Amino acid sequence: MKTTVLAMILACALSAGAQEAAQSQTSPQPPPSAGGGGQQAAPEIKDPNEYNAYVGAIQQKDPTSKISALEAFLAQYPNSVMKTTALEQLMNTYLQAGNQPKVLETAKRVLTGESCNLRALALLTYLARQNVASGQNPQQNLADLAQYSGKGLECSKSGPKPAGMSADDYEKLKKQTSIIFTGGAGFAALQNKDNATAQTDLRAAVEAEPDDLQNVYPLAMSYLTANPPDFNNGIFFIARAANLAPASSSPQIIAYAQKVYKNYHGSVDDKWNQTLFCAKTTKQPQQGCPPEISKYTPPTPAQQAHDIVNGKTLEQIQQLSFGEWELVLSAGSPEDQDKVWNVIKNRPLQMEGTVISAHDVGDGASRTTEVQIAASEDDIEKKQADITLTMTGAIPPRQMPKLGDTLDFEGTPLDYTSPVHASSGATPAPSASSNATAPPTDAAAQANPGAAPAATTPGAPAQGAAPAAGAGGTTFMMTMEKGKLLQKAGTTPKKPTARRPTRRPQH
Numbered sequence: 001m002k003t004t005v006l007a008m009i010l011a012c013a014l015s016a017g018a019q020e021a022a023q024s025q026t027s028p029q030p031p032p033s034a035g036g037g038g039q040q041a042a043p044e045i046k047d048p049n050e051y052n053a054y055v056g057a058i059q060q061k062d063p064t065s066k067i068s069a070l071e072a073f074l075a076q077y078p079n080s081v082m083k084t085t086a087l088e089q090l091m092n093t094y095l096q097a098g099n100q101p102k103v104l105e106t107a108k109r110v111l112t113g114e115s116c117n118l119r120a121l122a123l124l125t126y127l128a129r130q131n132v133a134s135g136q137n138p139q140q141n142l143a144d145l146a147q148y149s150g151k152g153l154e155c156s157k158s159g160p161k162p163a164g165m166s167a168d169d170y171e172k173l174k175k176q177t178s179i180i181f182t183g184g185a186g187f188a189a190l191q192n193k194d195n196a197t198a199q200t201d202l203r204a205a206v207e208a209e210p211d212d213l214q215n216v217y218p219l220a221m222s223y224l225t226a227n228p229p230d231f232n233n234g235i236f237f238i239a240r241a242a243n244l245a246p247a248s249s250s251p252q253i254i255a256y257a258q259k260v261y262k263n264y265h266g267s268v269d270d271k272w273n274q275t276l277f278c279a280k281t282t283k284q285p286q287q288g289c290p291p292e293i294s295k296y297t298p299p300t301p302a303q304q305a306h307d308i309v310n311g312k313t314l315e316q317i318q319q320l321s322f323g324e325w326e327l328v329l330s331a332g333s334p335e336d337q338d339k340v341w342n343v344i345k346n347r348p349l350q351m352e353g354t355v356i357s358a359h360d361v362g363d364g365a366s367r368t369t370e371v372q373i374a375a376s377e378d379d380i381e382k383k384q385a386d387i388t389l390t391m392t393g394a395i396p397p398r399q400m401p402k403l404g405d406t407l408d409f410e411g412t413p414l415d416y417t418s419p420v421h422a423s424s425g426a427t428p429a430p431s432a433s434s435n436a437t438a439p440p441t442d443a444a445a446q447a448n449p450g451a452a453p454a455a456t457t458p459g460a461p462a463q464g465a466a467p468a469a470g471a472g473g474t475t476f477m478m479t480m481e482k483g484k485l486l487q488k489a490g491t492t493p494k495k496p497t498a499r500r501p502t503r504r505p506q507h
Helices: 002-022 050-060 063-076 084-095 100-113 118-133 139-159 168-189 195-208 211-224 231-244 248-267 270-277 301-309 314-318 322-329 335-342 377-382
Strands: 349-361 369-372 387-391 406-417 479-485
Touching: 002 377, 050 063, 050 084, 063 084, 084 100, 084 118, 084 195, 100 406, 118 139, 139 168, 139 335, 168 195, 168 211, 195 211, 211 231, 231 248, 248 270, 301 322, 301 335, 301 387, 314 335, 322 335, 335 406, 369 377, 387 406
Parallel strands: 387 479
Antiparallel strands: 349 369, 349 406, 369 387, 406 479
C-alpha cells in the first residue's frame, strides 16, 4: 500500500511539474494560455498578481516555506481557479512533512470544492485505515474508512475528469487510487464481519497489486474467518502473506497458518510445505497451487476409545494413562470397557492427582476420610473430580488435604460411573472391617478447612454439601477404596496423568 500511495503522490507531483513547465514557456505577464490536444481546457489565472503568487508558492523547495506560501495564496485568493490544485499541493506537502492532522484537514478542504477528488479521497482512505489498524479511535476511523473508500469507488466509476488532465493521466490516477479504495473498503468490511464483501474488494486489490502484504493478509483472513471458511483460497493467501512478510513477522504468520492447516487437514504434512513454496512465486491460486488438500474428519469418541485398546496386551493396557482409561470407560463399547476394567479393578494403583475436596464420613470406629481427586489432565484443568477415594482411616484435621493440593496416593478401583456405564452399586468396605492398614497420620497432606464437602458416594451429595463433580451420572467418576497417601519422595513410580487423546492421522 505504501508503494501505491507514493505512486499517487508522484502522479500529483508530475502533474504540478507539467504545469510548471508550461508556465516556464510563457511570460509571467500575462498568464499562460490553455493547452490543446483535444482535452478539456486547463484553468487560467487572469490576474497577473494572483498568477505570480501561485507560481511563487508551488515553486518553493523548502516544505515549510511552500506550506506558508500556499496557505497565503489560498487566504488571499480564496476563489482562485487554481484553488483545488493549490490545495492538492498543500495536502501533499503536509504529507511529506508528516503532519497528519493538517493532511486530513486539507484533504477535507479539497473535497468541499471537489467532492470526487480522487487524490484527497485516497489519502483520507489510507490514513483512516492506518488509524483503524493502530487502534486509534477505531469506531470513528472505521466509519471514515467505509465512507471515503466507498466514495472513492463511486467516483472512480462515474466521477468527472478534472479540467486540464489528459484522459491517459486520469486513467492512470484511477488505477493507482482504486487499489487504495478497494483495499480500504475490503478492510472495513472485514472489520465489520462482512466477509463476502471483504473477499470481493480485497481480491480486486490483490489482483491489481499482488505483492501488497497489507491487502494479501486480510484477504486470507476474510476467507479463513468466513462461515463456512474457504480453506483453499485462505490457505493459499496466508502462505502468500508469509512469503511477503518481513523476517520479523513471517514466523508468526507461518505458525498461525500451520494451526489452521492442522485443524482442517488433521496434521501438518508435506502439502503445507508445497503450498508455502508455490505461493512464493505464484500470485493467485491456480491448478496445483495449492495442492489438493482433504478435510480431516475426526474419529468419534468411541472410535478413539477402540483405537486406544485395540491390539494391546494386558500389560500395555495397564501402562496406559488414567486419561486414556477414562476415555475408554466413558465412550468405549462394552467390550472395550471390559478390556480396561478387567485389568485395573481390584488392583492397587499408585498415581498422582489434584485435590478437589476432602472430608470425613461415618462415626466412631467406621469413621474415615473421603477425598475427591482430579486425575486426568482435562479434569485437572476443569477442577472436576474423576476419582472418589475412600481412605483406610480418618486423616487428622490438621493434615487434611486441601483444595488444589497435588496428591500422591494409592487406591484400589471398586466401581465407576460414566455416560455409557451405570454404577454397579458397589461401595467401599467400612474401615473397621477393611483388611488394609491405616496409614500413619504424618503421611497425610495439608489441611483444607475451607473446602466444600463432596458427595459420600458417586452421584449422591453429602447432607448439606454442594453436589460432587460428576453428580447425576453424566460425567465420569471412579470409586476407589483402601486409599493411602504416599510420600512425595517415594521411589514407587506413579502412572502419569494425560489429556484425553484426540487422535489424528499421521502422514
